[in-house]
Amino acid sequence: MNAPERLDVVDLTVTHGAVRAVDGVSLTVHPGEAVVLLGESGSGKSTLVRTVLGLPGPTARVGGGVLLSGTDLRALDERALSGVRGRRIGYVPQDPDAGLDPLRRIGSQLVEVLLRHRVAAGRRAARAAVPALLESAGLADPERAARSHPHELSGGQRQRAVIALALACSPGLLIADEPTTALDALVRARVLDLLAASGASLLVVTHDMGVARRIGHRVAVMRAGRIVETGPAEQILTAPRHPYSAALVAAQPGALR
Template identity: 55%
Template sequence: MTSPTETPETSGAAPSRPGAPAPTAGPALEVTGLTTTFSRGGRQVLAVRGVDVSVGAGESLVLLGESGSGKSVTIRSILRLYGSSARHTGSVVLGDQDLMRLDAAAVRAVRGRTLAMVPQDPNGSLDPLRPVGRQLEQVLRLHGVVADRKAARARALELLALVGIPSPPRVAASHPHELSGGMRQRVAIAIAVACDPAVLLADEPTTALDVTVQSQILDLFGDLQERLGTALLLVTHDVSVAADVADRVAVMYAGSIVEEGPAREVLENPRHPYTQALLDAIPRPTSERGHLKAIPGSPPVAGTDFHGCSFADRCALAQESCRTQPPALLPVADGHRAACPVANPVVAA
């Protein structure tokens, strides 16, 4: 496993995101019992296993875990991007609509308007043949945000300025290849927030960026949330990103949430062996050169059937019962849940 990265601020204590919002009356997005199954070679591959997550207006929830844990599949399933290639169960409630009950045309109307996504690689989402300003204008007109081309052009320049791009007219006239990686990611964010969505999904949005630009992009998310009140659901494998951005953290492993709670509580006081192993793998100033504490073994192949805990084969605390009894995600502290009865034994009254 590639070890998560760390900044000096995330070594040891993990501070909560400054200016964390107060709890809202209800979630902007509530996902309940979400499963995603693909058909592959005549067999059914269960990639997302009963995920429950919710995020309120102005709040940041980070899905944290290794590559292959099901994080990206989860947010793409929320957006219903897989079409007929996947079968979903559960509910995805956005406002007063369950996206899983809408037809394809209704989902397309929601996607980009009320629920939008920032991709990991803007190169794959931006049209290389058209100036970025025209691409912004198209989104605005497609969703009926503006009345005409002139208004769309003016709003596109406002959006480029909103995401911190200098000289918006020059950038609007540029093609994606004429911009730096950080600038392209800002354009992708401008497109995502163009229609003032209630919820923003971000799939590893800083992976391809250097540390300085990564920090700027994460700061930009915080600024946009404060200005627009947007809920943010962000996917990352990087513990330092989670510590910088999250109000709450949900740790994923093998398609399931194994721990969830306030960011400070989860990252300072992990209650699941997998979360603890992720934190132990972070390189620290005291780490001996060339010696990082990796998690033994490998994550299970997608679609593996489990009779018990999916982490049992890699877990130092595993008991025989762990391989036969599926663990439930249960409260272990105020607002903090974990799926490990061994690490969190219930004492009978």
């Protein structure tokens, strides 16, 4: 795989009309580190990661910086950014159906990604690589999964197919936005373990304390567009200093361990 990337978000602001969805956020993901961005729905987490990906929305006004191992992503045009997305940054969306074309087989979608980013030397090589990619993402019958349309797979299988797409080009940074929503506890644990085993630097967005507990090296707590506390996962999850962080911890006594 590619070397793990470093992500630096520097004083980032994202404004939609009169609403400042992200308000002066600075955050670093060190190479090989798993950082969990924790907060309630509406706290600005998803807006932050979409902006990192260069997809803040057509009405957004953006300030501040986003650096990927020193590359200023905000200085890149859309063509250059599209080369970064998928090749250097893998993205697992909150809804796996949003990351899959419902009219195309899973294998065909993987082939397209491999060819677009010139990872495979031709269509035959790309097709040959598909079963191993799906198997590495935890799909027990990769040949069947490759032949399937998304609706023919379970929710957990679709999530793993999205992870296979995100990891197809061995990106150095993997961004996952609520990757375990609507999954049962067993599938959720397996998906998290797949992310942790990827070897990429991780930025994982969640409102679930159990996700932070299972894979996070460091946790950043976000509220109303701002980072209110950041620190080692163990410290945040056992002895949070900010009242909001403490309330999040207290609200989820049964979180995944």
